[in-house]
Amino acid sequence: MSWEQVKEIRARLSHETGAITKDWGGKLPVALIYPNSYYIGMSNLGIQAIYRFINDRPDTVCERSFHEESNDTPLAMESQRPLTDFAVLAFSISYELDYFNVVGMLKASGIPLFAKDRDETHPLVIAGGPCITANPIALSPFFDCLCIGEAEAILPAMLPMVIEGSSENRQKLLKALSEIPGVYVPGHKQKTVARQWLADLDSFPVHSTVLTRDTELGDMYLIEVQRGCKWGCRFCLVSCTYKPLRFHSLESLVEQAKAGLKLRRRLGLMGPAVTDHPQIEELVARLHKMGAKISVSSLRIKPLPPAVLYEVIKGGTNTVALARRQAHNDCAPISTKASMKMTS
Numbered sequence: 001m002s003w004e005q006v007k008e009i010r011a012r013l014s015h016e017t018g019a020i021t022k023d024w025g026g027k028l029p030v031a032l033i034y035p036n037s038y039y040i041g042m043s044n045l046g047i048q049a050i051y052r053f054i055n056d057r058p059d060t061v062c063e064r065s066f067h068e069e070s071n072d073t074p075l076a077m078e079s080q081r082p083l084t085d086f087a088v089l090a091f092s093i094s095y096e097l098d099y100f101n102v103v104g105m106l107k108a109s110g111i112p113l114f115a116k117d118r119d120e121t122h123p124l125v126i127a128g129g130p131c132i133t134a135n136p137i138a139l140s141p142f143f144d145c146l147c148i149g150e151a152e153a154i155l156p157a158m159l160p161m162v163i164e165g166s167s168e169n170r171q172k173l174l175k176a177l178s179e180i181p182g183v184y185v186p187g188h189k190q191k192t193v194a195r196q197w198l199a200d201l202d203s204f205p206v207h208s209t210v211l212t213r214d215t216e217l218g219d220m221y222l223i224e225v226q227r228g229c230k231w232g233c234r235f236c237l238v239s240c241t242y243k244p245l246r247f248h249s250l251e252s253l254v255e256q257a258k259a260g261l262k263l264r265r266r267l268g269l270m271g272p273a274v275t276d277h278p279q280i281e282e283l284v285a286r287l288h289k290m291g292a293k294i295s296v297s298s299l300r301i302k303p304l305p306p307a308v309l310y311e312v313i314k315g316g317t318n319t320v321a322l323a324r325r326q327a328h329n330d331c332a333p334i335s336t337k338a339s340m341k342m343t344s
Helices: 003-014 045-055 096-109 130-134 137-142 151-165 170-177 250-260 280-289 306-314
Strands: 028-034 060-066 088-092 124-128 145-147 220-224 266-270 293-296 319-326 334-341
Touching: 028 045, 028 151, 045 060, 045 088, 045 151, 045 220, 096 130, 096 137, 124 130, 124 151, 130 145, 145 151, 151 170, 220 250, 250 280, 280 293, 280 306, 293 306
Parallel strands: 028 060, 028 088, 088 124, 124 145, 220 266, 266 293
Antiparallel strands: 319 334
């Protein structure tokens, strides 16, 4: 750890809106780790949602940590503490290439790389995210347990158990965690680890929590519109790892938009196929009346309502990527993308 590293973190914090700082007294400290840069990680809506979810509990405190090539020792954003000070290290892994960063962060923190070499003096090291749900085996030697499915469906049962057993025998705690649906504990006999998912998306609205300009999507307030996808493209994990297809309700999205427009004029509607929302045209019409500029994470050629395309263009977007699904003799679908210059 260097003073320059601390200054860099504090400078980033000074540019943020919505960061949560809590006193550690009597609380379980969790480091939420995105094993890539701050610039990339702060545009990840999953990180934002989990950060808010854990900090909403009165008995936990959650701080963020990122992988930066220039840093010798990973530190938490909010307190600038080393990762060894936390009771739980929770990695969210979205890309296979970040596996190398996971290993690097553990080694740089002085934490034993392999789960079998850790004891009660070390943090509980867990992981989740689309890569883990798709294939937990690749990283299983490095983690005490892995979450298969969506965090909102697993953490409510998992966190109280960790709070109660974090100071007890590690193997006893892991045995208890192995009995929670969706939690895979390597080395423990488990009949089935079933992927968990949230049935009612409106019970947990997902939107930006911490805003900063120091990130790829820093000019937007991000709102999750849907989860899952019905198209089943073979090149994409979404239709498998996030099924079934679910939508946030129109009224929930409008309420989130009202809050977001107090912070950003541009709203980013997030989902694998946003135009599949059954009320997408009414949604963009209402957002238009509210004065919002709209960006959409993904568009398909079919369906592509003209009203949605108009609002995207009006919001200042110059190019869009359009995907279409082709079936060839009932084989795997082929995705094609075209870049189209738009003018209003």
